[in-house]
Amino acid sequence: DIQMTQSPSTLSASVGDRVIITCRASQSISRWLAWFQQKSGKGPKLLIYGASSLQSGVPSRFSGSGSGTEFTLTINSLQPDDFATYYCQQYNTFPFTFGPGTKVDVK
Amino acid sequence: EVQVVESGGGLVQPGGSLRISCEASGFSLSTYWMTWVRQAPGKGLQWVANINPDATGKIYVDSVRGRFTISRDNAKNSLYLEMNSLRAEDTAVYYCARGGGSGSVFDIWGQGTMVTVSS
Numbered sequence: 001d002i003q004m005t006q007s008p009s010t011l012s013a014s015v016g017d018r019v020i021i022t023c024r025a026s027q028s029i030s031r032w033l034a035w036f037q038q039k040s041g042k043g044p045k046l047l048i049y050g051a052s053s054l055q056s057g058v059p060s061r062f063s064g065s066g067s068g069t070e071f072t073l074t075i076n077s078l079q080p081d082d083f084a085t086y087y088c089q090q091y092n093t094f095p096f097t098f099g100p101g102t103k104v105d106v107k
Numbered sequence: 108e109v110q111v112v113e114s115g116g117g118l119v120q121p122g123g124s125l126r127i128s129c130e131a132s133g134f135s136l137s138t139y140w141m142t143w144v145r146q147a148p149g150k151g152l153q154w155v156a157n158i159n160p161d162a163t164g165k166i167y168v169d170s171v172r173g174r175f176t177i178s179r180d181n182a183k184n185s186l187y188l189e190m191n192s193l194r195a196e197d198t199a200v201y202y203c204a205r206g207g208g209s210g211s212v213f214d215i216w217g218q219g220t221m222v223t224v225s226s
Contacts, residue, residue: 032210034212034213036152036213038152043202043204043216043217043218043219044144044202044213044216045216046212046213046214046215046216049212049214055214087151087152089152089213091207091209091210091211091212091213092210093209094166094209095154095166095168095169096154096157096207097154098151098152098153098154099151101151
């Protein structure tokens, strides 16, 4: 199975900050990488697919980059609605696997 | 509005069975792969099972293979997960998601249904 790791596990930030979350895959997944946002008690929301394509309706302050085994999610100018947990997920090979998550909380 | 809504969760004893459902609206289920993903309390996300549009292809994570069965009724725009021989470690919120074929991202998620396995 492809193992996904994320860093950091927790990130404390302030409104207006630029936030960068890193995701690594244990083997190459090309660009078959998605990013999700999850808030407490809610289902995940797709933000980015294909490593860098912005899902319709998602604010442009979110961006993704990377290919192969290393990927990043960047949030420019963090907004109050962005405090949440973020997961990466590979959909290159079954079983599809998720990273352990990065919680973005208030500094 | 495009959405999926899960139902049928509850408390079940170890070794018991439960069937959960997912009803889609705003799109035709028949053209999409569909997926179940679960999340144990306080933990991360785990993909559980996928089914292709005509139900001829089903894929499971190793830990549920042989105990869980994913199915669909495209006429009812509904997805199902039959869970047998339930264990405490199956306790989780179960989410239905649209997508899941190779190269197909999970783009629509429900709010989840809680399954608790406990005596």
